[in-house]
Every structure is written in C-alpha cells, then in structure tokens.
Amino acid sequence: MATPLSPTTKGAKARTNWVTMEDVAIRAQVSKITVSRVLRAPEKVRAETRERVLAAVRDLGYVPDDAAGALTTRSSKIVAALISTLEGSTFASTVDGLSRNLRAAGYQLLLATTDYSPEREAEILSMLLRQRPDGLVMTSSHHTADALALLKRAQIPVVELWELPPKPIDSSVGFSNFGAGKAMTGFLLDRGYRRPAFIGPRAGIDGRVKSRSEGYAAVVSERAAFPPRIITAPEAVTSLTDGGASGLVTALERWPDTDCVFCSSDSVALGAISEARRRNLRVPEDIAVAGYGDFDLAGNSGLELTTVRIAGTEIGERAAELILQRMQGERPQHKSIDVGFEVVPRASA
Amino acid sequence: MATPLSPTTKGAKARTNWVTMEDVAIRAQVSKITVSRVLRAPEKVRAETRERVLAAVRDLGYVPDDAAGALTTRSSKIVAALISTLEGSTFASTVDGLSRNLRAAGYQLLLATTDYSPEREAEILSMLLRQRPDGLVMTSSHHTADALALLKRAQIPVVELWELPPKPIDSSVGFSNFGAGKAMTGFLLDRGYRRPAFIGPRAGIDGRVKSRSEGYAAVVSERAAFPPRIITAPEAVTSLTDGGASGLVTALERWPDTDCVFCSSDSVALGAISEARRRNLRVPEDIAVAGYGDFDLAGNSGLELTTVRIAGTEIGERAAELILQRMQGERPQHKSIDVGFEVVPRASA
DNA sequence: ATTGACAATGTTACCGGTAACATTAAGAAA
DNA sequence: TTTCTTAATGTTACCGGTAACATTGTCAAT
Missing domain, CATH: 3.40.50.2300 (Response regulator)
Structure with a gap:
C-alpha cells in the first residue's frame, strides 16, 4: 500500500540532507562550475557574481564534499x-x-x-x-x-x-636511536658508573628500542671490560612500568654488581625506580637509573629522572x-x- | 612540440596508478557490477565466477576506492x-x-x-x-x-x-564530573581533612573541570563551615604541572590553614607535590594532595597519588x-x- | 564595420563506484 | 511444449564534484 519511494521527479529528489553545489548554483542563478570557481579560484569570477554565490553558500550552509571532488582532482x-x-x-x-x-x-x-x-x-x-x-x-x-x-x-x-x-x-x-643509545651510555660511563645494564620491554617489539640497545652495546663493547647486559621483559609482562620493575630485579640477580640501568623509556625507568625504592635501594647511590623520552613528569615529579629528550x-x-x-x-x-x-x-x- | 598528453584513447588512458574495478572486471572477464558483488555480497555470485574475480583482485592488487563508493552508498x-x-x-x-x-x-x-x-x-x-x-x-x-x-x-x-x-x-x-568532584571531596572530608582547596588550570578552559570544581563546592558548602576555596592558575601558566605548583603556593598564601588540595588532574597534583617537597612540606602530613585521572604513574612512581580513576x-x-x-x-x-x-x-x- | 583578444560564464564528459532495473539461462510446474 | 520462477549477470543512470573545451559579450585596434 505504501508508496515505495517518492518517484524520481527532477525537482523532488533530495534523498539526502546535504546541500549540494547545484543547490547553491540554482539559488545564485549561475551554473555549478561558477560556484566551484568562486570556491577555488575566486579571482576568475566577477566580484558581483562572486558575492551572490558566497551569499548563497552562507544562506544554505553549503559544505563542499571533498570526497566527490577528489574523484576528479585526485587529491x-x-x-x-x-x-x-x-x-x-x-x-x-x-x-x-x-x-x-x-x-x-x-x-x-x-x-x-x-x-x-x-x-x-x-x-x-x-x-x-x-x-x-x-x-x-x-x-x-x-x-x-x-x-x-x-x-x-x-x-x-x-x-x-x-x-x-x-x-x-x-x-x-x-x-638516530643508535646514536642516542650511545650518547646516554657514554654519559653514564663518564659519570663514573662501571656496570650499566640496559632494560627494554618485550623482546623485539620495536626496532627503535633495538637500535638504542645496540648503541648501548656498542659503547660498552668499546669502553667497558664486560659484555653488554641487556634485559628484556618476559612475554607475560605487558605494562612498561612493570617491565622496568621486573627488569631491575633480573639485572640485579644476574649481575649483582650492576650499578646503573639505562631503560628503554621513561615509563620503564619509573618502574625500575619504584622497585628500587621498594627494596630500599637509594637512587642513584645504590643503583642509578636513566630513562628515555623526557616525558612531562621526568623533571617535575620529584623523580629527577636523567633521560634523553626527544622533540x-x-x-x-x-x-x-x-x-x-x-x-x-x-x-x-x-x-x-x-x-x-x-x-x-x-x-x- | 611535445604532445600535450596522450590522446584519450579508450584503451590508453591510465593517468593514475590505481587499479580500478574496471581493470579487475576486464581481467576476470565480467562486468564491473559483478566485481562489486563479489566484494560486497559474494553469495550472489556463482562460486566459479567469484574465484576468477578474486584471483584478478589479488593479481592486480586492487584496493577499492571507498570515497568513490561513498558517493552512491552515502556512507x-x-x-x-x-x-x-x-x-x-x-x-x-x-x-x-x-x-x-x-x-x-x-x-x-x-x-x-x-x-x-x-x-x-x-x-x-x-x-x-x-x-x-x-x-x-x-x-x-x-x-x-x-x-x-x-x-x-x-x-x-x-x-x-x-x-x-x-x-x-x-x-x-x-x-559525572560533578559526581566525581563530590565523591573525592567527600572522601577527603571523611579522611579527616578540614580545609580542602580545589586547584584547577586556567579559568574556564574546560567544562569538565568546572563540573568537578562544582562538585567540590557542593560538598564543601554542605558539610564544611567555610566557603569553597577554588584556585585557577593565571593565564600565563601553560603547563599543568606548573599550574599545580603555583596553585599550591596561592592556596597556602590565601588560606594558610589549608590542609589538603584536590587537583583537577594528576599532572596538576604532581606539580603540587613537587612544590610541597621543595618547601619541605610532608605529604600528606603537612599538606595532602589528591589528583584526578589515575594516569599510569599515579600508583607506580612512588608518588602514591590518591586520585579518581577514569576508564x-x-x-x-x-x-x-x-x-x-x-x-x-x-x-x-x-x-x-x-x-x-x-x-x-x-x-x- | 570587422577582427582579435580577453574576460566571464556555460556545456559536456568523466572520475570510480553502486542502485535499480533489465536481460538471459536453466530448471520446475502446468 | 509452454509458462513461471529463480539464479546469475549485465546495462544504464547517477552520486557531487572538476577538467577541458565551448560560447558569449565587451572593447580596442585595424
């Protein structure tokens, strides 16, 4: 019984709510292309016409459809x-x-x-x-x-x-993540730490972390007298801070003479610091911690985190x-x- | 001298790199619409034809153009x-x-x-x-x-x-930000703090902060014997943590008996805690600090920040x-x- | 008056898809 | 055999813009 749809009469389509360029054109009594020109190359249209079109645009609240335009402009x-x-x-x-x-x-x-x-x-x-x-x-x-x-x-x-x-x-x-890893490791050695370890998140999750750890390893190999000490959190640990905490534990178990950890990110460093505090280790006297990223809180939070700032x-x-x-x-x-x-x-x- | 553009011969247009549905159709020896059907309503196409089309899609690396499709589907x-x-x-x-x-x-x-x-x-x-x-x-x-x-x-x-x-x-x-503001303020009063103040960022920047402060004010008006104490950072302060630091200073200047600050966000709270430490005030004994948001570091960083958790x-x-x-x-x-x-x-x- | 050049605007076709309807083929029912 | 139904596929027109070319009008120069 219900009429299937309003028959596609020329004047009475409007199955959508959007005002189209044609609507604007009709109201301004010009052709579509003139509207298009007003919007994209106004200087090609006479001032008077332009005003009429712009008024129609405003009155109708016309918003161009970029997706439709993209079809021909390819942008x-x-x-x-x-x-x-x-x-x-x-x-x-x-x-x-x-x-x-x-x-x-x-x-x-x-x-x-x-x-x-x-x-x-x-x-x-x-x-x-x-x-x-x-x-x-x-x-x-x-x-x-x-x-x-x-x-x-x-x-x-x-x-x-x-x-x-x-x-x-x-x-x-x-x-250069490699360069940054090198720079921080060099800085730590310069400060007098002898046994820095590197703590990263789950293995191989991110190429950038790998580069940093390689920078660390390069400097250790060159300037220190021990093989690089790299910890990655077990698969089960998802949070970065938890990874830092567990990483610190692992490092101290495996290499008790570790005096410093360079963490793959500030969040990891934060976890390491929390864990150190839980164990009543003083930072940096008993264990130094360096981070990476210089997030908001590294300097403001009382953490006073030594880190690498990235813009x-x-x-x-x-x-x-x-x-x-x-x-x-x-x-x-x-x-x-x-x-x-x-x-x-x-x-x- | 140079040929303006390759003349628009039927077979040799290809002024773009993208494979079109028509290309796929030709290769699969069907019409465009059949390709469309394979992609959008596969059950309407005979299995054999479907396979041929899908093979063509794979071979050519066809990626549909959603923007073009949107013109007719209106989605x-x-x-x-x-x-x-x-x-x-x-x-x-x-x-x-x-x-x-x-x-x-x-x-x-x-x-x-x-x-x-x-x-x-x-x-x-x-x-x-x-x-x-x-x-x-x-x-x-x-x-x-x-x-x-x-x-x-x-x-x-x-x-x-x-x-x-x-x-x-x-x-x-x-x-409900209002409800959360009320809840935290009530919690603080229950804990025994008598003179809580509210510290927010630049005035009126965010309606949600306003709601929280109103929640605070509602509880203070009802349960405490002093008018609400609301601090907003001066226009010049842009960082949230700086706002927290300056907010704490202002609060203590204006109302020296303030024993607790409820901050509009954890970052603000962090600034307040840092400032308290700088002034050798113990948290929470001399001045208690509550935050809002429960970001990553609220619990893990040794801050042990009392806050409101939002999912x-x-x-x-x-x-x-x-x-x-x-x-x-x-x-x-x-x-x-x-x-x-x-x-x-x-x-x- | 005629021509040319340029400015202002319009017409047509097309971009890459899909809706709606049309057509064809094959089997079922009469 | 004829007709109907359904499955599978095709044809046409259209979505809302823009490129390319066409047309018209105006004015200066010939």
Missing part, C-alpha cells in the same frame, strides 16, 4: 598516519603537531594504531588506502612485504617518523611540512630531517 | 573525532580504544584536536564535514552556535565523550560500539552510557 586532502601506539604519550605529541600543521594547510589526519605489529600494519594499511590518502606517515620501521608492495603501488609520499632508517621507503623525520612535537610538525611539500609536488631539499636528541642530566643517574 | 566509512588535546595522555587511551573498535568494523578514524577552543571547534568541524563522516565523536561539551548548526545539518550520529551532558546533542559516553579506554570502546549501532540505524537501548569512576585511596591524601 583527497587526507593524510593517513600509522602510529604504533598512543598509550604512554610517546607519540601523542607527535600526532598533535602533525594534525595541527596539516589542518592549517587544509588536510585532515586519518589515524590508525598498529600496536607494534607489522602484520596488523599491512592489514590496516590496505584499509587506510581505501580512502586514497594523499600521503602517509608511519612510526614503525619494520614492514612486511605486503605492506611495502601496497606502499609502492600507492605512489604517495611516505614519511617515516622517530628514526632515520638506513634504507628509508621515501623520506623520514627523526633522529616529539617537532617531529610531527616537521613531518607535516615535509609531506605537504611532497604532496604539492615540490622536491624538498632534504628527504631526511634529523631533529636530534639531548641527554638531560638530572639526579637519578 | 564514507569514516568517523570523525574532535579531541580537546592529545597531550597529557588524558584522551590518548580513549582514542586508542575508539580507533581499534571502529577499525574492526571497517571504519576509519579522522582525528582533529581543538586545544579546548570552541571557536576552533566550529572551524575544524566544518573541515571535517567535508569528508562526510558517517559519525562524530567529541570530547568537548561547550559548542558555539555555528558548531551546533553544522551538526544539526549534518544529520549524523554524535557521541559526546568524558561527560554526561545534561542536554546532550545526541548521545554520550562518560561519567579512558573503556570510554573509547563503548563510544565505538554506540556509534556503530547508531550508524547502522539501530536504536540503541541507552543513548547515554555511564562508565562511572572510582576514588583510589593511596598515600598522598
């Missing part, structure tokens, strides 16, 4: 970001900087997290590519063959963040600049930007 | 998120949970941050809407008239996060569920989900 105005994790605040400020600067240029950020899994990365990547992003940023360094194939076919600018891969896919903004926000901002240049077809001067790092000496080591 | 498979900030880790876990659950259902997350500015919010919103998201989540509570008008016209499900607005735009997932990840996950239901046209049982909160007593208060 979605979307940048996709593949981030290892947002927990722990490591990458949060990078995403913030990225999103802010991209938006200023009219681009939007499509975000996905991989939980450090390269397999998931490939899968997520293919989902992201369905939106045809104009560019891609990613924090991971290790990619599956599938992922690389997808990236290659996509033919879009790619920026890898938070490290400077020896063989970048395309371009990168970061710093997370700057990485995001520079990445935005770089990828914007690349998307506009410019060939930037540098395909790799080194934002550096800084050893921050405080009281914990 | 972009995008959910937009307007987040106040990613710094400080408050909302990071919510975004993580949100993104994870949305992706599992084939939706992508388009992310933008507002820095707590309602004006920026409206502007950013109109940019986000250009991508025609199927749904929207937002952490802010206060919206400009422009923003509300845009939302209304967009006619998409909206979920407000981290609070339960008395007059929600659409639906919400959160908890940030759960908010994100539930929000994803809720908005997915709404986008699929279901009418969920509850338009508001209260995830609650929990006062976590530790040593600092």
Whole structure:
C-alpha cells in the first residue's frame, strides 16, 4: 500500500540532507562550475557574481564534499598516519603537531594504531588506502612485504617518523636511536658508573628500542671490560612500568654488581625506580637509573629522572611540512630531517 | 612540440596508478557490477565466477576506492573525532580504544584536536564535514552556535565523550564530573581533612573541570563551615604541572590553614607535590594532595597519588560500539552510557 | 564595420563506484 | 511444449564534484 519511494521527479529528489553545489548554483542563478570557481579560484569570477554565490553558500550552509571532488582532482586532502601506539604519550605529541600543521594547510589526519605489529600494519594499511590518502606517515620501521608492495603501488609520499632508517621507503623525520643509545651510555660511563645494564620491554617489539640497545652495546663493547647486559621483559609482562620493575630485579640477580640501568623509556625507568625504592635501594647511590623520552613528569615529579629528550612535537610538525611539500609536488631539499636528541642530566643517574 | 598528453584513447588512458574495478572486471572477464558483488555480497555470485574475480583482485592488487563508493552508498566509512588535546595522555587511551573498535568494523578514524577552543571547534568541524563522516565523536561539551548548526545539518550520529551532558546533542559516553568532584571531596572530608582547596588550570578552559570544581563546592558548602576555596592558575601558566605548583603556593598564601588540595588532574597534583617537597612540606602530613585521572604513574612512581580513576579506554570502546549501532540505524537501548569512576585511596591524601 | 583578444560564464564528459532495473539461462510446474 | 520462477549477470543512470573545451559579450585596434 505504501508508496515505495517518492518517484524520481527532477525537482523532488533530495534523498539526502546535504546541500549540494547545484543547490547553491540554482539559488545564485549561475551554473555549478561558477560556484566551484568562486570556491577555488575566486579571482576568475566577477566580484558581483562572486558575492551572490558566497551569499548563497552562507544562506544554505553549503559544505563542499571533498570526497566527490577528489574523484576528479585526485587529491583527497587526507593524510593517513600509522602510529604504533598512543598509550604512554610517546607519540601523542607527535600526532598533535602533525594534525595541527596539516589542518592549517587544509588536510585532515586519518589515524590508525598498529600496536607494534607489522602484520596488523599491512592489514590496516590496505584499509587506510581505501580512502586514497594523499600521503602517509608511519612510526614503525619494520614492514612486511605486503605492506611495502601496497606502499609502492600507492605512489604517495611516505614519511617515516622517530628514526632515520638506513634504507628509508621515501623520506623520514627523526633522529638516530643508535646514536642516542650511545650518547646516554657514554654519559653514564663518564659519570663514573662501571656496570650499566640496559632494560627494554618485550623482546623485539620495536626496532627503535633495538637500535638504542645496540648503541648501548656498542659503547660498552668499546669502553667497558664486560659484555653488554641487556634485559628484556618476559612475554607475560605487558605494562612498561612493570617491565622496568621486573627488569631491575633480573639485572640485579644476574649481575649483582650492576650499578646503573639505562631503560628503554621513561615509563620503564619509573618502574625500575619504584622497585628500587621498594627494596630500599637509594637512587642513584645504590643503583642509578636513566630513562628515555623526557616525558612531562621526568623533571617535575620529584623523580629527577636523567633521560634523553626527544622533540616529539617537532617531529610531527616537521613531518607535516615535509609531506605537504611532497604532496604539492615540490622536491624538498632534504628527504631526511634529523631533529636530534639531548641527554638531560638530572639526579637519578 | 611535445604532445600535450596522450590522446584519450579508450584503451590508453591510465593517468593514475590505481587499479580500478574496471581493470579487475576486464581481467576476470565480467562486468564491473559483478566485481562489486563479489566484494560486497559474494553469495550472489556463482562460486566459479567469484574465484576468477578474486584471483584478478589479488593479481592486480586492487584496493577499492571507498570515497568513490561513498558517493552512491552515502556512507564514507569514516568517523570523525574532535579531541580537546592529545597531550597529557588524558584522551590518548580513549582514542586508542575508539580507533581499534571502529577499525574492526571497517571504519576509519579522522582525528582533529581543538586545544579546548570552541571557536576552533566550529572551524575544524566544518573541515571535517567535508569528508562526510558517517559519525562524530567529541570530547568537548561547550559548542558555539555555528558548531551546533553544522551538526544539526549534518544529520549524523554524535557521541559526546568524558561527560554526561545534561542536554546532550545526541548521545554520550562518560561519567559525572560533578559526581566525581563530590565523591573525592567527600572522601577527603571523611579522611579527616578540614580545609580542602580545589586547584584547577586556567579559568574556564574546560567544562569538565568546572563540573568537578562544582562538585567540590557542593560538598564543601554542605558539610564544611567555610566557603569553597577554588584556585585557577593565571593565564600565563601553560603547563599543568606548573599550574599545580603555583596553585599550591596561592592556596597556602590565601588560606594558610589549608590542609589538603584536590587537583583537577594528576599532572596538576604532581606539580603540587613537587612544590610541597621543595618547601619541605610532608605529604600528606603537612599538606595532602589528591589528583584526578589515575594516569599510569599515579600508583607506580612512588608518588602514591590518591586520585579518581577514569576508564579512558573503556570510554573509547563503548563510544565505538554506540556509534556503530547508531550508524547502522539501530536504536540503541541507552543513548547515554555511564562508565562511572572510582576514588583510589593511596598515600598522598 | 570587422577582427582579435580577453574576460566571464556555460556545456559536456568523466572520475570510480553502486542502485535499480533489465536481460538471459536453466530448471520446475502446468 | 509452454509458462513461471529463480539464479546469475549485465546495462544504464547517477552520486557531487572538476577538467577541458565551448560560447558569449565587451572593447580596442585595424
């Protein structure tokens, strides 16, 4: 009995709520293309016409459909970001900087997290590519063959963040994790610690942590008289702070003369410090602790954590600049930007 | 002299790199629509044909263009998120949970941050809407008239996060900030503190903080014999921890008998504790400190911060569920989900 | 008056998918 | 055998924009 749908009469379609460019055109008594010009190249339209169109845009509350436009312009105005994790605040400020600067240029950020899994990365990547992003940023360094194939076919600018891969896919903004590991280890030896150990999270979860530990190992091999001492938390431990606590225990069991631990992140360091306190070990007199990242609380919390400062926000901002240049077809001067790092000496080591 | 462009011959266009559905169709010797069916309703296609199409998809590495499809289906498979900030880790876990659950259902997350500015919010919103998201989540509570008008016209499900607005735009997932403020204040009075003050960040930056302070004020008015003591950091102070430090100083100057401060966030509490230590005040004997948020470090860092725990990840996950239901046209049982909160007593208060 | 150049605007086709309807083939029911 | 039904696949038009080319009007130069 019910009429199936209002018959597709010319004048009475409107099965959607969105005001279209055609609606604007009719109201302003011009053609669609003129509306398009007013929005994208206003100088090509006579001032009077332009005003009429803009008034119609305002009156109707017209919001252009970028997805429709992208079909012909081949530019979605979307940048996709593949981030290892947002927990722990490591990458949060990078995403913030990225999103802010991209938006200023009219681009939007499509975000996905991989939980450090390269397999998931490939899968997520293919989902992201369905939106045809104009560019891609990613924090991971290790990619599956599938992922690389997808990236290659996509033919879009790619920026890898938070490290400077020896063989970048395309371009990168970061710093040398190896160098930072070396620098902190050297700093600790200079301070007079003789038996530093390295504490990381679950084995092999992250290439960057590996690089740091290699930096540590390089310096120890060169300047110290013992083999590198590297602890990774057992699979069962998921929290970074718990990993730090258990790592400290393991280190002291295995090598009782350990006088200093260099942790893969500030959160891990925090766990180590808590554990030290539980055992009535003084920091740094009985056991020194160094972290990595210089998160908010490293200096303010009474922790006085010696750590390595990374300019997370700057990485995001520079990445935005770089990828914007690349998307506009410019060939930037540098395909790799080194934002550096800084050893921050405080009281914990 | 140079040929302008390869003439648009039927067979030799390919001005883009992307494999299209038509390419797949040709290779599988079927029509486009059959390819479409294989991907979206496989049971409607004969097994043999289906295999041929899937093989072509694999061989060519076809990735569908969701933006093109959205034109007719009117579903972009995008959910937009307007987040106040990613710094400080408050909302990071919510975004993580949100993104994870949305992706599992084939939706992508388009992310933008507002820095707590309602004006920026409206502007950013109109940019986000250009991508025609199927749904929207937002952490802010206060919206400009422009923003509300845009939302209304967009006619998409909206979920407000981290609070339960008395007059929600659409639906919400959160908890009562007022209630949490009341609960913590009551807890502090029960513990025997007589003169609690409230320390917040810059005035009026965030409606949620305001609600908490009102909860505090309500309990103080009812149970204590003095007017509420609310400190807000001066405009110049940007960091939350600095605000906590300066807030403690102000509180003690203005009301020397203050024996306890309830801080608007854990970061603020951290600043207050640091300042107390600098002044050789014992926590909690000389001055007790309570926080809000229960971030990672509240319990693990030796801070032993008494605080209010909020299930940030759960908010994100539930929000994803809720908005997915709404986008699929279901009418969920509850338009508001209260995830609650929990006062976590530790040593600092 | 004619022509050319340019400014302002319009027409047509197409981007890559999908909805709606059309067609074809094969088997079941009459 | 004829007709109906259903399964499998195809055709056409359209979604909301933009590129490319076409048209019209205006004015200066010939």
